[in-house]
Amino acid sequence: MKHVITLNVNGDPYTVSVDPSQTLNEVLREELNLTGVKLGCGSGDCGACTVLMDGRAVSSCLTLAVEAEGKDILTVEGLAPSGEKLHVIQEEFIDKGAIQCGFCTAGMEMSALHLLNKNPSPTETEIREALSGNLCRCTGYAKIVEAISSAAQRMNDASERNQ
């Protein structure tokens, strides 16, 4: 039996009819066309499918869509809602050369946002721990860690200026 669920994705409300066996990843990609959310392993290991659900980084491949009823979902598309001005995290990934093939990038950036929301000034170890569920086969991680560290600095500087 299908279930009609209402969820909020990147600030917009959606009502979709889902089969219980559909994962959140399938619904985001196939029903809502948010293909920035990737599907890698499908088993919770790689982090390519990471989205924020009510502010928490989760693997959309291991979350049932029916369980997203009433939840706030943020995908990489929601990081730069205008489609033009990128989020600081995205800018730093580009500037620091933290993107090669790009398959892991959306998940990495969502994990980075989850970390920086909880801990605005993480140490290198804390950054690496926060990325323990995100695999990258290209970059060797060093530049990703650098990008997140300088994104943190820029976000902190910006919030100081705003005070």
Next chain:
Amino acid sequence: MRLSKFDFHAPKTISEAIELLQSKGPDARLMAGGTDLLMKMKHGAVKPPCLISLKSVPGLNAIRFDESAGLTIGATALLSEVAEHPDILRHYPTVAQAARATANVQVRNMGTVVGNLCNASPAADNPPIHMAMRAVVLIEGPGGKRELPLDEFFRGPGVTALLPAEIVTGLRVPRMPVNAGTAYHSLSARGKLDCNAVGAAVMLTLKGKICEDVRLFISACGPTPLRGRKAEEMVRGKELTEEIAAKAGAEAAEESLPITDLRASADYRTEMVAVLTRRVLKEACQMALTSQPA
């Protein structure tokens, strides 16, 4: 890896969940975070026709700490919530550490401590320290409520003492005795993401320098986490010197029942049981010493 079809229910009360378990038959499955269950379904290891999610039961995710009653972890409290809870970090640091040692950020934001226990993997990260700390499983079923010490809960890989249609509603962990210390260490081939090859947890109580009481549990070296009774005997009533710790490690290695699988060989596991036992004993002793009034 798509999931095969199933019915989905999200009851609002425990009694409703119990009724569903009774009416939907023995193949219906309870789900908390789903991080174990959905993976088994994706691999085709189980094909439940019906999933009953516990996440919509209000209050079931509560974590409560009380000076006398101790800690209660609700069935749907997330691993990440247990790892970060201020009262747990303060009064049960090793419980927080074990939750934090489980999987990765995303899985800890979905999976639960109680699910980790109910899954009954002999290699799971959370059971050993809770067994060492005398945790009690809170159970509700068609016959009413009952409590079971966690060290009587595991019956084999994937098998628990739960009767049909019974649900674990939470876990109660008594306060640590005064002058007690705890520790947990595990090893796995590929860091956190991998299941453990070996784990050891201990709670140890001192009187002066003498070890009055000790509970040691070894994981991933038998069908369930095993109690290291002979190793405990080696330590009880003595001062924990290097020599005693080493002897206890050797006893624990002797008592463990490791197998060779893709995570490690039986020989490696046996040697590591000795090493980890020594390490957790010394660390728990250190904690107990620093907690004693000078």
